[in-house]
Amino acid sequence: MSESLAENVDVRVQNLLGCLNSHTSHAKKNIFHENIQLLVEELLDSQSKLASINNVIEKTLLSREQFTVLFEKAPVGFIVLDEQYHIVEANTVARSQLNLAHDQQSPNYNHLKIVSFIVKGVADFIDWISADSTEGLIVELHDANKKGQVKLNQTSLIISKKRFHFISMISIAKEYYLNESLRLFKMVFEFSSQGIMIADVNKNIIEVNPAFSKITGYLLEDIKGCKPEVLAADSESEEYYQTIYADLVYNNSWKGIVYNCNKNGQVYPEELEMVAVYGADNTNMPIHYIGIFENISERVEKENKLKELAEMDILTGLYNRQGFNQKFENKFQVAQRNGDNFSILFIDLDNFKYLNDRYGHNYGDELLKLMALRITNNLKKTDVVARLGGDEFIIILSGNVLKASLNNLAHKLSVLLSKPYNIFDIEYVCSASIGIATYPDDAIEPIALLKSADAAMYQAKFLGRNRYQFFNEELFNQHTICQKTITDVDDGIPQHQFLLHYQAQHDMNTGDLVGFEALVRWHYSEGEIRYPKEFLPYIEKEQQMIKLGRLLINQAFINVNTWCKSGFKWPVSINLSADQLRLAETYELISTLCDKYPKVRSLIHIEVTETAIFENDPLIEKNINQLKQLGLHLVLDDFGTGYSSIYSLKKFQFDVIKIDKGFVDDILSGDNNNLVILNGIIRLIQELNIAIICEGVETHQQVDYLVNKDCKIAQGFFYHKPMHKNQMLKYIAPYL
Template sequence: MGDQECSVAAPAQGESGRPGQQALDLIARIVAAIELTPLVAVHSVDRGGRVCFWNQTCVQLYGVAAEQALGQPLAQLLQPQQRAAEHAAALEQVWHSGRPSPARDWQLRSAAGRLLWVYSSMFPVYRGGELQQVFCMDIDVTARRREEGALLSVGANFRQMFEQSSDAILVIERDRIAELNPAALALFDCADPGRMLGKSLADFSPLRQDGGALSAQAGLAMAQQAHRLGNWRYDWRYTSCGGRQFWAEVLLTSITLDHEFLFYAVVRDVSARKLAEQRLYLAAQVFENSRDAILLADRGPSVIAVNQAYAAVTGLSPAEMVGQALDGERVGIEDGELFRQIWCAMQDQGHWQGEIWAQRRGGARYPAWLSLAAIADQQGVVSNYMLILSDISERKRSEETTRHQAEHDFLTDLPNRVLLLDRLSLALTAARRNHSMLAILFLDLDRFKHINDTLGHHVGDLLLKEVAARLVKCVRAVDTVSRQGGDEFVIILADIGGIDQAAHVAASVLQAITQTYELELHRLDVTTSIGISIFPDDGADIETLVKNADLAMYHAKEGGRNRFQFFSAEMNAQIVERVAFENGLRGALREGQFELEFQPEVDIASGATLGAEALIRWRHPQLGLLLPERFIAVAEDCGLMVGIGNWVLREACRQARRWQEQGRPLVVAVNISLAQLMQNNLAHSVAEALEVSGLAPGLLELELTEAIIMRQGGAAPAKLQALRALGVGLTIDDFGTGYSRLGHLRDYPVDKLKIDRSFMADLAAEPGDAAVVTAIIGVARSLKLTVVAEGVETAEQLAFLRQHGCDRYQGRYIALAAANGAANGADADGAVAAQAAEGRVPAPGGAPGSDPRV
């Protein structure tokens, strides 16, 4: 204790003024203790603020010796650094109140220049009952305050970093987002933190990550990894609040706070990097996996890289290429000058591409597509070159195949119509230039459809192929044989010396075609019809020449087939007329121009009319009433027979029904054509006609010529049976002309035979005919068939028939007999009269002598 004047005295309990000896002893001990205490700096000031006491710890703590301190104003020795007024007020408060001040931390700067934090308490010391001094007891807490300060500043810094970080930072607590910074809100497009807080990060991920793993599971694995290793860095795909997906790099750090495990996630958007990586990866993949040879060169140009395909395409390995100067040889272009030109063009334009012939190591040449391009750096200076070489052999082959298919017939491989027109155009140009002749042969096989129908399409195809092969052999290499489709072929004979040369070729073609064909198990004899047109005589252009050859062919068919025919002007006129006739016929049904006439069938014994045969007529707007012989063949050619035949069926049934309603039930006979019988649903058409008209099936008879039945071969009985099952009658028409085997008659479910009219004409003069008629009647009787004679015109003929037991007859004589009253009984007259009254039955004598049937 430096100043003996100063001493410490606390007011003794119960004492107000003088202390006792005991108290003084106590004080002396305390002072000694204070003097010695190493941790507490004790000093006191008097009322004037001067230092009265300065212990050893003060000396050490403040760096001020006791001699310097004692008697000095404390304010000069220790200056509060903050809150100086507060410090002074606290001291003053002690003086004023006489009570100790609460202990507090003050920051002080000592006169020695030390800056310290002290934990200080001030208390009053009385002497003689008066407050003499105020003692301060300071404990150095600088170190603690520094630590606290450091801690606070770390916290503040961290907060600032957290708030201002450009990386998104999220604190995850128990798998939930506990805290997130503004960058995180921005990254996840989230304006309201409430949308993210409390959610799992997995909620902001797509269901699955790119590898296919479920985001929830993969996220858990990442957290475990971070927990195990302290932190873990990985790439992750997130979905923002707005639904935008982005790639992020995540640094997940596991921390423990108050025994809680937390995760501190720093998330950085790396979408751009990922995209660039993906592009780079893709580019590398394209380079490596391209089937085209790719080469990269520097400015030299020296090769810096080639892909795998380069070796496959050129035969040159990367080892042979890399580091070598780039020249034509290394690309497989033998012609160095060509490569130099290409290179110059590429440098001019920045790129070059085109088709070249390249050569593989070892010599094989192949068509290639070469692309060359200069690659500029960011400053626009050419830094590299890229060369792509594609082997296009395959593409060329496929183009060639496609072109061939487009120009050739798939079945015979002959040029098709497209190529024919092309060749014809060239041939015509040459013929015009050379003033030479050219012939076009238009061929169509005869009755080819029959071959298809009877032997099948497959055999038809084989035949067409063989015909094609034979045709090619008949002409020179300069000529063209083409297939137009179906069974039509066109031959161009280029540059012929004269018409006879065309005729000669046509004759040899006919001959070649007629040679027997052996196709699989079938032996076939085929003929063809050929039309010929000549340039320049029969046309100056392709269209006219082909059309005229076609017309000539048509005439060859008309002329009996298996022949050739040159085109002529008259022929053309006939064709034009025929086409107009065909067109008229096509419209006749629609225009209601067909009519039916009914020819009575009379019972020879009684003279009664038992039925009538329906016969079609066409009331042509210009040509008048036409008999079937004028138009039926044309209708057959044009495929109109089924429609016309069905019309006849319906009309005949309707008329018969009308007769029935008038009390005259006559059986109506309808002729069935080959086309109808070939069609599968004839029975259906017949049933429909009966149903629509309401006619009883027993009043309808279907007449089929012997020839038509014979054409059905073995299928005939079944087909007839199907019709018979409808309850209608069946008649064999024109019997005696078809050379049918009589034995077959038994197999046919027919009721009636009609003897062909041709036998009637010469019945008297031709004993053979009489014998045939007699025989037919005999056969019919033995088979219990009704027999009807057609074309009866005289009383003698009728007498003959009656004498030989014929049942019925048809023909002009009916009308004559009716007129003379010679017919036996009034029935014939009555029936004819009844029908004539409807205007649909020909006037007596008007029925034609011969009448093709429908």
């Protein structure tokens, strides 16, 4: 078109020049103007056509560029062959399959024929391509590094009157993998025991598997186009799905438990996992959502049963500590939220250990079961009863219970629990101590409330057992001291803080040394010594008492054995509590020490209190008699302060009876009525022909009075305070 335009312009210019070279007439001027106008019109027309042509060229170039990108980036191999099967073009995948190098400026493989890359099937290939077959063909390619089958598909193209073959190449291995993956996915989808649902970008369900229908009862046609929350059991569960979708936005997946409803209206727990699926273009918007779930009703039921077992006391059927803690925490939260009050009762059995020790643990277990029945049968079903362990029970009363009602209930339980129990072949009486605390009057924190009830229970025991006690601040402080003392004693035993001090006993007539009593002192800290009354009452019923007693018995034997090497010859009394006397191990320990230190055996006296023998315990009686058989003397301490009978004095055959300091102090008071009691005690013991030791003697007046009553032996500050073991040899030296 540019050549034609040039020719026309040249002709017009020659005509114009002709007009200008001749004598210009009016007619020729008109011809000149006409030629100029025609030339301009042709130039304008040609410019418009050039613009159109340029636009077409630009579009063609753009299309070429787009085609090149698509051709190069295609996920399968593409090659273009000419009529002689030379490779004209090959995309990235095809070049990789054929191991062709590629120069973007001038490809250097257009002299190669495709057949040179085919190992097997060359003839089939030529027949196939010549026939323009639309069927796929499998051939085997090779090069220096690779070998494998590919599947070919073709189409023929006529470009500029030339024939080209456009061929796709797909690796058989890749196709197999894709098909196998699809087959496996289909198997998983069809045969999975878990329900699977697939939703579109708008969360509308588009596909479900058979397990989905089995679990929910809905077929695909029932639910297609619905959203997953259509299965929700209630509006609350439906709202929960919105939180799931929110999580999917940020985390791409969610896993948890939802409650759904099947087609029959049955609600079931479902463990659901949902994931967001994104397209290959990696855009920020999911293209699908997949939900995988299973009905976990049986699992939840088993877990609930296991939880129930974990929270129940197997022996009594009550809640155990774990179950109680859960109920107590829930009750506390409700009370705080609603402004309610509620009360707890802490129950501890009295003398339960004796039953176990005397008859065996099966008797103790039976008592606990009977006790649990009595408690539960007299409470409301909404009340919570738990056995915390051992012989400790606790009750959470439901509702706002007035103090008067609490008082009536506690009294009722106290009376009820103290009635005799028929346990196998015996009838046994066992009482209980009950402590009561109320939220928020006694405490506003859970642990503090439990401590308050516990403190009240210990106060009930301290006041004599078989009773109930409401919490008050003083009780709490006492309980705190008690607990701290128990802990400190436990810590102090291995640190050797407890040592025996020895107080001398003298003949009041002659002044001769006749014996010693071993008294424990707690060297709590440097310069601070604590006396028995400051800690023994707190540990009397605790294991620490047994541990401490074992330590002190050993100390006494070792100390006396050491002094015997220096001529020591006086008896030493060691104190044993009722709990120590009840244990066979106490007798066994003393028996072992007697064998180990034979010189000490005749010097050890066993000192017991009236309270111990008043309990009328067969185990205590048995162990006392065994100790007597070892050749040990028996001393009754604090006579007149307890409830011992003449029969008990004769039954245990005491060698010595000690008159309590409280009666000796009456000598100084001048109160004749009190002295009548002291005089009566002295005469009674003398009539029984049992030796007397008077405790707490501090003055000449007391000595004179007692000597006048024919009492011979005294112990007290009048003679000497209790001494550390290191002072003993110096003290006894004058009497050797």
